[in-house]
Amino acid sequence: MTTGHSKQVNLAHELIHCESNSNGTNNPNKTLNLIDPDTGSWEDLTFEAVRTRERENLIRNEQGDKDRALSMGDK
Numbered sequence: 001m002t003t004g005h006s007k008q009v010n011l012a013h014e015l016i017h018c019e020s021n022s023n024g025t026n027n028p029n030k031t032l033n034l035i036d037p038d039t040g041s042w043e044d045l046t047f048e049a050v051r052t053r054e055r056e057n058l059i060r061n062e063q064g065d066k067d068r069a070l071s072m073g074d075k
């Protein structure tokens, strides 16, 4: 689990989802079976969740925050 991020990162995370919703690219049925870094277990994560974490890290880097843990594995 990743902790210790700024309020700007929370806002950026939600704005990334907003952009996906606006573009029509947030498909809840498009999933990947990966290890959820927050739980450590294999789960079907939405592509949107995985992509958002990756993009969120760009903002974290800009803000000097620690990277958010990314999903791993491929069953």
Ligand SMILES: [Zn+2]
Pocket: 013, 017, 049, 052
């Ligand atoms: Zn999210």
